Amino acid sequence: MQSNMSAATFKLTDQAALSPAQQRLETQLFNFITTHLNQKQTGLFVIHGDAGTGKSAVLAAAFSRLQAQSRSKDATPLQGTDNYLVVNHNEMLKIYKQLAGDDPALRKKDFQKPTPLINRLAKTSQTADVVFIDEAHLLLTQSDRYNRFNGHNQLSELINHSRVVVLVFDTRQVLKLKSYWHSADLAPFLAHYPHTTFNLDQQFRVTGNDQVINWIDGFTQGKLLSKPTDANFDLQIFADGQPMYDQIQQQDQRVGLSRMIATADFPYVVNHGTWYVTAGQLKLPWDKVNLTDEPWALRPETLNEVGSIYTIQGFDLNYAGVILGPSVGYDEAHNRVIVRPERYEDQEAFKKRSDLGNLEPLQQQIIFNSINVLMKRGRYGLYLYAVDPVLRRHLLAL
Structure with a gap:
């Protein structure tokens, strides 16, 4: 990850390749997406990991690769897919939009907060192909007038409007009761939908032993x-x-x-x-x-x-x-x-x-x-x- 002042703070540098675990995650993720894109039920791919384990870095790298294939002139299984990366965090959304300016495969509109995307997909009766959710533990678990969210759970709504959902989830980073997730709260989703989970446990940020x-x-x-x-x-x-x-x-x-x-x-x-x-x-x-x-x-x-x-x-x-x-x-x-x-x-x-x-x-x-x-x-x-x-x-x- 970058450590100089001018760089987005979870962007991989040109020299910093994904770790072996992150590479395995990316490979599994793309296999999962191509397998579940045309299934009847939405597929869920869940990434667990503590603060600093490189979840956002690998998500950003994988989403860039996904959009490059979606916008490729060459025929691929993912060509022409309609994909989004969602994060319920203003400051992180700014970083993702900065990445879009540096990457020819990305557009700023690829990155959204959950409520506007949910409302638009519902209004137009559209289904997104792949939705990446960073910091899914920040998704609302109740309606919230301030955020113009009238549903009961933002994850449920995103699943209802997507073919594949890839989410980063860490209950130890829940910071508000209105987005409170018990560690068992994902279980009903996993019981209902075909899914894969992947745990990142290597600390990338804190260089301490x-x-x-x-x-x-x-x-x-x-x-x-x-x-x-x-x-x-x-x-x-x-x-x-x-x-x-x-x-x-x-x-x-x-x-x-x-x-x-x-x-x-x-x-x-x-x-x-x-x-x-x-x-x-x-x-x-x-x-x-x-x-x-x-x-x-x-x-x-x-x-x-x-x-x-x-x-x-x-x-x-x-x-x-x-x-x-x-x-x-x-x-x-x-x-x-x-x-x-x-x-x-x-x-x-x-x-x-x-x-x-x-x-x-x-x-x-x-x-x-x-x-x-x-x-x-x-x-x-x-x-x-x-x-x-x-x-x-x-x-x-x-």
Whole structure:
């Protein structure tokens, strides 16, 4: 994947070929598409993988190849097929549209958010041939007036309007109740439709060794393990946010793509002035609503802001400075990292659901999911500051 400032952050470089596992995935995927394109039932191809396992990179490469065959002058089984790549994430959609500008096989209209595509296909009674869905765990699982979605489940709707659906799915990256997927929620779809699943488990983004990955995974399960040692990965704990920010600025000057990001623990109202994130002596504004075509992480001025899960999910950074806000604490009686939903400021994430039972464990899981997303952004380094004094003390003691 690219690591310089000017490049889309999950695009493969010319030198970076797909890994053997990714190549196997692409081969299986094309075999599946050609087999199921003309079957009576929609075929589902599900790709699982944790943050940083290269899901978007292989999806982008496979979709480019699919569209090249669709638009080829030479007769192929996929010539003339009507295909789309869907993602329910504004910043990632911008990256995909950037890729379209660099690739003769792609058009910007190939990339869509789910609701407009569903509504158009329904209105015109059309069926798409192949629909790729990146970050399918962000699809809505209830109607949503704000997003003009009147159905009950966006995945159901996309399946109903497609011959083959290829979806990337990771329940550990669900960030809102309105798109909440239990790990078992895919099972009814898989029981009903012919399907194949493929698991990507090699970490491509975080260059740290297994100790580093295990430490992050442990943290997001409430365990504070011994601090890992890895000469090739810079994991640092800070007593104050200002020196952490100073170091992020130095890394950005040195290698680019280094940013401050934080849990959604600091008040923020869209289009109502400037809202700040505080971390000890540090005070920086939250990311602003980005109306440009350039993704947040690629704009130089955002070095002076703090990114959220919504601006950074799915992207590579070189170095990530992560502020763990007041909702993330430590229970000394049980020696566990804990999260406190009542201190989480992302009201949109916790909009009430009457169909999910007791919401508190789900709210806790959403906060831990967001921490996992943030901690797995940095390729070469993760810097941490905890606002909660008890958690900060235990982190520093490592």
